[in-house]
Amino acid sequence: MSNRPEDQNHLLPPSGLSSSPVRKVPKDYNFPRSVCDLVGRTPLLELARVGNGSRLLIKLECFNPTGSAKIRMALAMVRSAERRGQIKPGYTIVELTSGNTGLGLALAAAQLGYKFIGVVDSHAAPWKLAAMKAYGAELIVVDGPSDRPSTMLRRKKAEEICSSSPYVWWPDQHNNPNNPLGYSHLAEELDSAISASIDVLVASVGTGGTLCGTARRLRELGHSLTTIGVEPEGSIIFGPPAGSYKQSGAGAPGGFPVGCNVDTEAIDQGLKINDVKAFATCRVLAREKGLMLGGTSGAAIYEALRQLPSFPAGTTMVVIACDAGEKYQNTIFDDRWMIANKLLSDIAEHQVSGMLRAFDDSIALSNRQTANLSRYWFTAEGASARGL
Numbered sequence: 060m061s062n063r064p065e066d067q068n069h070l071l072p073p074s075g076l077s078s079s080p081v082r083k084v085p086k087d088y089n090f091p092r093s094v095c096d097l098v099g100r101t102p103l104l105e106l107a108r109v110g111n112g113s114r115l116l117i118k119l120e121c122f123n124p125t126g127s128a129k130i131r132m133a134l135a136m137v138r139s140a141e142r143r144g145q146i147k148p149g150y151t152i153v154e155l156t157s158g159n160t161g162l163g164l165a166l167a168a169a170q171l172g173y174k175f176i177g178v179v180d181s182h183a184a185p186w187k188l189a190a191m192k193a194y195g196a197e198l199i200v201v202d203g204p205s206d207r208p209s210t211m212l213r214r215k216k217a218e219e220i221c222s223s224s225p226y227v228w229w230p231d232q233h234n235n236p237n238n239p240l241g242y243s244h245l246a247e248e249l250d251s252a253i254s255a256s257i258d259v260l261v262a263s264v265g266t267g268g269t270l271c272g273t274a275r276r277l278r279e280l281g282h283s284l285t286t287i288g289v290e291p292e293g294s295i296i297f298g299p300p301a302g303s304y305k306q307s308g309a310g311a312p313g314g315f316p317v318g319c320n321v322d323t324e325a326i327d328q329g330l331k332i333n334d335v336k337a338f339a340t341c342r343v344l345a346r347e348k349g350l351m352l353g354g355t356s357g358a359a360i361y362e363a364l365r366q367l368p369s370f371p372a373g374t375t376m377v378v379i380a381c382d383a384g385e386k387y388q389n390t391i392f393d394d395r396w397m398i399a400n401k402l403l404s405d406i407a408e409h410q411v412s413g414m415l416r417a418f419d420d421s422i423a424l425s426n427r428q429t430a431n432l433s434r435y436w437f438t439a440e441g442a443s444a445r446g447l
């Protein structure tokens with residue numbers, strides 16, 4: 060090869076292949092050396108915009124290893140336990156988990172030299188249980204007498220395993236302060252990606268770590284946020300009545316002692332969204348936007364779409380979407396399962412579709428200098444545009 064600069068910047072392609080130049084990789088480039096280094100820096104998608112300049116951004120946490128936000132807190136809890144000397148390589152980590160925390164802990168344990176036991180119930184998506192096993196976890200299934208999640212029984216089992224050996228550590232995700240702290244980076248990613256102030260943060264709530272941890276750090280960074288927490292109807296975090304629900308990962312069943320990571324001071328609105336609306340949102344987003352998300356993300360986005368027009372012009376609203384829909388092919392995206400569980404609703408899907416259309420209409424109207432979505436939304440014209 061000659062010493063001409065143009066020759067040094069390009070490798071010649073083999074004859075017969077495209078003549079476009081192949082760029083040389085700089086020799087000193089450091090590739091991530093562990094899958095744990097790939098956690099974070101997830102993308103933002105603008106899902107909706109209002110003619111008045113407000114917009115809805117979705118933080119797509121499914122782009123993390125394990126496909127969910129929960130790997131952030133799993134790593135934070137394990138690394139903090141290492142620093143405090145609570146665990147040493149070879150120890151066992153045990154946690155009751157409906158899936159995504161278990162996936163995070165299973166991956167973190169395998170990569171950092173621990174064994175992981177997940178105490179699960181049949182409420183969890185089968186995909187998540189299979190994936191935990193694939194990461195090397197041992198699963199103990201504890202089902203209750205009813206259709207509801209057996210959280211209390213699983214808690215008892217985790218305590219039992221923990222007290223059986225000094226070499227077992229239970230992170231206790233509902234009360235471990237490193238769960239919310241694990242979302243500090245998520246907040247910093249939002250702060251550096253969004254130049255405007257972040258006005259509204261929406262997330263589904265289970266342990267509370269995602270919403271409260273992200274909100275706390277964003278407030279420290281100077282954002283004066285309104286926070287909206289969403290739980291499945293039937294869950295009791297924001298109050299009774301208890302009932303059954305199919306959203307996997309968020310919520311707490313009747314009788315469950317809500318842990319201290321649900322910081323009620325940090326949550327401005329605590330709302331309940333039923334499975335029909337949550338799942339209808341997932342199905343419409345997949346069909347119309349090519350965005351396939353899990354049920355708890357569907358619930359949070361449903362509420363965000365509903366409330367966005369009622370916030371002042373120029374509002375930036377962010378939804379943290381915990382995971383993707385691929386894990387729910389046998390449930391949310393399976394018509395037969397949806398029908399068998401009385402969750403398939405053309406009306407609900409039509410309504411979600413109408414909300415998305417109304418945002419597009421609002422942009423078109425504002426381009427003609429006439430948009431006022433708040434007014435339009437509630438008029439007969441707006442309703443008929445949404446097909447209602």
Ligand SMILES: Cc1ncc(COP(=O)(O)O)c(C=O)c1O
Pocket residue numbers: 127129158159160263264265266267268269270307308309310353355356381382
């Ligand atoms: C799919 C899904 N959504 C929402 C949540 C709730 O997140 P958090 O426990 O941080 O409140 C979880 C928790 O595991 C989850 O797996």
